Amino acid sequence: MNFRTGTTSFLWLALVLFVLLTIAFLLPVTPQDYWWYLRLGRDILASAAVPRVDTFTFTQVGAAVDYQSWGAAVLFWLAYRLGGLTLTVLLRGLLLAASYSLVWLTARRAGAGRWASNLILLAGVLASSNNWAMRPQLFAYPLFTLALYLLYRWQAGDRKAVYWLPLLSLLWVNLHGSFVMLVLLVGPPLIFPLLSEKREGNSGEFHPLFVRWLKDRKEIILALAGILLTTLVNPRGLGTWSYIFNSLTAPSSQIFSIEWSPPVNSGWQMNIFFLWLLGSPLLAALSPRKLSSLEWIWFLGFGFLALWGERYVIWFVFLMIVLTARLLSDWEKKYLSEKPADLPMLNLTLGLVFLILPLAVLPGLREKWWAHSPPATENTPIAAAQWLADHPDLPGPLWSEIGFSSYLEFALPERPTWIDTRFELFPVEQWQEYREIAFARYNWSDLLDTTGARLLVVSIQAQADLASALRSAPTWCQLYQDNVAVIYQRCGGQR
Secondary structure, three states, X not given: OOHHHHHHHHHHHHHHHHHHHHHHHHOOEXXXXXXXXXXXXXXHHHHOOOOOEOOOEOOOOOOEOOOOOHHHHHHHHHHHHHHHHHHHHHHHHHHHHHHHHHHHHHHHHOOOOHHHHHHHHHHHHHHHHHHOOOOOHHHHHHHHHHHHHHHHHHHOOOHHHHHHHHHHHHHHOOOOHHHHHHHHHHXXXXXXXXXXXXXXXXXXXXXXXXXXXXHHOHHHHHHHHHHHHHOOOOOOOOHHHHHHHHHHHOHHHHHHOHHHOOOOOOOHXXXXXXXXXXXXXXXXXXXXXXXXXXXXHHHHHHHHHHHHOHHHHHHHHHHHHHHHHHHHXXXXXHHOOOOOOOOHHHHHHHHHHHHHHHHHHOOOOHHHOOOOOOOOEOOXXXXXXXXXXXXXXXXXXXXXXXXXXXXXHHHOOOOOEOOOOOHHHOOHHHHHHHHHHHOOOOOHHHHHXXXXXXXXXXXXXXXXXXXXXXXXXXXXXXXXXXOOEEEEEEHHHOO
């Protein structure tokens, strides 16, 4: 790729990244996990240790807890302390831009043309944008896509490219529990070429074939060994693998967390994803370019994960961008020949402009020129938490909506919550009670009595039925309300 055609490719990539960054900067920070990760990062730096027991709730205080994503929590807290939500949202945009740019680069290096790689990248950006919540998984995305890039480099003949993979593993295992995705990427190149070679020879030549396989796969064998060893370099050591097992089998997560459930075709992002998924086998059958056995194994393996749980969809989309762009490459060469750019400096300048423009919609900046700009946060009880902080004499304990709990644990650490979004920490029975109360089922009042709560912070958006039921409940008195939250106190000291 020479300078002239390279600037044209850069311009088209910048257009896609313009869309990506604009979405990433406009997406509100929702409470869920983000705020309690800030609390965790702050606590880790204050104590110089990763907590081993729960201190956020009064129901599970002292219970053993694993914080696999401790490194991401520290980085989130540092970003927030240095630049508030402006720097935090900027960090999200940069991590996503790096991730999708690496996917684009992988597709291009694998033979995909300019049009196919950029159009499919745009489809991937749109299809997976519902997986961009402010969570530690953001730090894992560029590590996954960089690993994919290095593996394609290895397949293309750069045998030492995979020696970088253990370093990625070392970072990944301390940032997020999805580090097992690296093992799933690296495992198939180790196994499936051997099966292919064995079929090509006769049974009496297995030993020479094995020796040849060992020689050809030396770098990937060493890389995988390094990956497995570096997964032990974390505060829990070998215990990090038991954390993965517990996360995959925890009943509370499997039953109550939406992200562990199979994806459904709801919303425009999932419409794109399912249409793409269903069309991929037909595209592979018709395309002059054929996928390798390794790419088919990746497709089937990560496709299975994507259909097993919604949280795995984005990993599959990263892979699908590369595979789909490759399948379209021969048609693009035949019908859309590359033409050198006439104005390379203009292309470069416009590309840089497209990358800079989204900065104007960052929270903290957009308010200066956009009179009715969207809020930086969504369904977050900031004002209610401040009101509670101004009234420390109100007796607890406190019961709140789980997303609210995340923010309250950060903003009001002196008021432990009853439950929060760490699904695996709480038993199934407690989650069942929470749902009965949150949706104001027939026995909600009796169950609320058993919690011992004397203060309630209810979400108007997520718990409309409970908010309505409390208005006519004689044992609860309203103390505060805004457009996000309503606070109730048990009346007259009743229990």
